[in-house]
Amino acid sequence: MSQNIDTTQQEIHEIHIHRDDFGSKMGMWLFLFTEVLLFGGLFILYASYRFIYPNEFALAASELDMLMGAINTVILLTSSLTVVLGIVALQKNNKKLCLFFMWVTVVCGILFLVNKYFEWGAKFHHGIYPKGPALQDMSEGEVMYFGLYYVMTGLHGLHIVVGLAFIGFVMWQIKKDVLTSTNFQKLENAGLYWHLVDIIWIFLFPLFYLIH
């Protein structure tokens, strides 16, 4: 390369970044697929062990509180609704209402985590955790059930946390008027992520709580 070009004389070259909402949404959907298959691996394991240990899974599921699971389902579904309503509000240029709906979403997400905390806490209290005293007396199928229960709900909980952070970030941008009624793709992307987390719970709930 011609080393002796005098670079100091040139103006600084700024790269022009073009806005592409469609592309941004496409990137988000592709990312969601990776999440689907991340959980997909776990669902394959779940299906396999449920196939191998059908009775043990039913027995172990009776340890879970169905009401708690149902409440959490309703909480997540509601939070999904409020995200959508928030997007609609922003599109109708109602920033205040949008932020209100997003706050409801955040509160729902936190409520979900609090419930999960108490659920896990109760299990731990009874010694039902990997290598825990109660689990060691249980059958192999039940150990598999609880192993998967902790991994899958744990990973799901982690996604709730990430989703909340994502939503918090876009809320801040809405507040600063970075995102507006003509520029809302990032909010939609956060919504897409949150809905996916909801969908995963839609499957986790019957698979772990509703076995008899």
Place this chain on the structure above:
Amino acid sequence: MANGTIAVPKKAAEPDFYHVRTKHTGIWSWLLTTDHKRIGLMYLSAMTFFFLAAMTLGVLMRLEMLTPGETIMTAQTYNSFFTLHGVIMIFLFIIPGIGAVFGNFILPIQLGAKDVQFPKLNLMSWYLYMIGGILALFSLFIGTGIADTGWTFYAPYSIRTTTNVSISVFAAFILGFSSILTGLNFLTTIHRLRCPGMTWFRMPLFVWAIYATAWIQVLATPIIGITLLLVILERAFGIGVFDPTLGGDPLLYQHLFWIYSHPAVYIMILPAMGVVSEIIPTFAKKPIFGYVPIAISSLAIALVGYLVWGHHMFSSGISDTSRVIFSLLTFIVALPSGIKVFNWVATLYKGSIEVTAPMLYTLLFIFIFSIGGLTGLTLGALNTDLHLTDTYYVVAHFHYVMFGGMGLIFFASIHYWFPKFYGKMYNEKVAKIAAYWIAIGFNTLYFPMFIMGYLGMPRRYYDYLPEYQIWHVISTVGSWILVSGILIMVFNLVKGIRSGKPTTANPWGGTTLEWTVPSPPPLENFDVIPTVTTGPYDHTKLHQQLRKEYKDQQKTEEGKN
């Protein structure tokens, strides 16, 4: 001429991407860049380092096999070496290799774009790659020793061994994340940033290959991600899903592992096949034969790649029914691969073939890869596999397809796009000598492995019975030839970068868009986004130009007479 556009000569004042002044200077102009070309080159330098490191491990392993018994290392060291050799070569070189280096540098230009869709994400992928790579090397020096599981991390051994499996596994997890983000970026780029007139069936075949690869990266990598995460959780908390003493089924680990790792084989080879489809029309000076079948076969390979993972588990104890099904499905993969090879050869037919260094590597690839592919059939067939599995035959097979496939084409790609990268030329003569030298070394190193594998030499042992020694000696000598060939090639390229002759925008007579921009390209590749009106391998303009030159020459000669 490329894609039907007419190359407009550049204003001489416009600096190339090395010299353009951006926000950051010095080392930061690289470390904080979002320019796809710089990121591609950063991958190239990192990969060169990792490749040479893993190659060194490989040579030392061959040296150990020179004599029976302990030659230069203990059994435990040998186990760690083949693990690290596999992890580095597969996760840091072969899987990201062509996509990350040449995909990044060339793909946006071939599409007529200024950059990838998400330039910042692209930089983040590079950082994740580096973190993963450094973690993998780091596991050498900390904790309880290098993982000794082999690159496959099979449970239950991987959850029992006291060596440093968790860190290696975590490194692979991060590398997977990097791979996913790169795939996502390329997919969106190909969907969104094709220049006007660049319809799907006017895309260069390299782009098609990257497109198919990116889908596998996005849809398969998460499965290995969760599997590796489970290994870590298993080691940390004993959740039991892969632990037979707790009721887990270790075969499910193998299933999940190969659900990713078999499609990953196509992540490795598809971009290489794409490069071949670029190089052959350029140096046969002829449009590619069977454009559409080649493009579609990339997608077909990607899809079929998901259906055949079970052939890695024929002797693991999976059910007979599934073994038969997987064996049958495995043979289907041969179809799209065969379509490609036949079309390449058909393109060469009646072409005006110019055997330059990149073309030489490509021709060697067709030869060597075909050996790899054919020996794959004996492994895909259930009954012969039971005899050959876990022997050196398998080792030879996957080195023929992986190194002979992706590796040689990586070398071909460097030579092919070298003038575009650096605006200079390497020494063609030395490059060709290195290519022949590498080919001789390669076959001397790996071919005896087919023979000793067939005779029953098991893989992954540091020791062997004396009757295998003759084959091991030949093989080890081969490793020395191969390595010296690679070193000649590397030195030649480095010398080319430092003091090669300056070159033009299109030294090869290529017809795709990257040959219309200057070498090296300016920061945003194109002054004006081009509009294409024809397919990617349209040589008519080139031929017209050559005919005109020829006629002019005739005229001047007539004038002289």
Place this chain on the structure above:
Amino acid sequence: MDNHNSEHAELSEHDDGQIAEAHHPSYGVNVLVWIGLIALTSITVSISGINLGSLALTVALIIATVKTMFVINFFMHLKFDNKVFKIFVGVCMLIFIVVLVLTFFDLTFRYE
């Protein structure tokens, strides 16, 4: 590869959408969808009390799938989105199902 002009038609995703426009945003439809989702949740919970034997899992999964369709099509807007996203979702689901089925070719016959 000269005559591929007809392919322009399939590229509708390419030329538009750089600046997204809202698709007739409305609160009402989404609230209705939410009511439907809650109703389906109560159905799946109450059905789980009845002993359906081996059908129980199938019914639960069908209800979960229906709920997912609601969420994807309305909340995630897929119903109103470009065709390319629908194809994407289809490919992703196809791959997952194929992988699951092939795994079970091993399990069903190994544990029979």
